[in-house]
Amino acid sequence: VLSIRGIQEEDPPDAQLMRLDNMLLAEGVSGPEKRGRGGPMAVAATSGGCPNDNSIEHSDYRAKLSQIRQIYHSELEKYEQACSEFTTHVMNLLREQSRTRPISPKEIERMVNIIHGKFSTIQMQLKQSTCEAVMILRSRFLDARRKRRNFSKQATEVLNEYFYSHLSNPYPSEEAKEELAKKGGITVSQVSNWFGNKRIRYKKNMGKFQEEANIYAAKTAVDATNVVAQGNQANSPSTPNSGEWEPVERPDGFFCL
DNA sequence: TTTAATGATTAAAG
């Protein structure tokens, strides 16, 4: 079995292996056992998400992670043990043979290297599959898309009001976003997400939003700072302007329809 | 059950 290989195994073994090791460490699989408190567990804080999900979900996640961790460590130990056992076994064989033929120390060393190479590739496979398991676990528990809930009527009302009353420039400032978030009972990130989605989806299929536009068109006052477009006030929403808000240059915040 | 709507994430560009 110990053919003349093992020296030419993989050219970049360290590149991949370093990544796997780093990830396992970062994920707390291969690091020191952190029983009890001390969790600076950095959950992706980008999305507002529900404020009341940090009980069952998280502990469930940690339980599963600890399970993975256990398996990983026991397997790793098994490999270490098997490796050393096998090495000593081969050494014994070589010692026996050395009675009938001369065996150079170099040959022995080569043999040991081959064995260690073999076992380290197995170890690498273990790390690989462990990383996969962690990734799956992460996507299963920590992906906010899986916890998505529709906004309240109030929130969508507020957001749509702003959007359709600022159709010419639907980019709320940071302050405006905070205001909208407060009024709708959602986070600023969620407001940003909503506007990002709304803009692209409105632009992509304006006809689909005509009715919605009609509903919200009359409900809000025009931005006080833009007092320019008096003539376009009666802009009939049933004939959506084919131009977007982007292509027309907006030198100073003027209307661009 | 299939489809549409929708909030969140990602990559890429500024």
Add this chain to the structure above:
DNA sequence: CTTTAATCATTAAA
């Protein structure tokens, strides 16, 4: 950092 555009995953509607 922000945005667009594409995509993912869930929910509501058909």
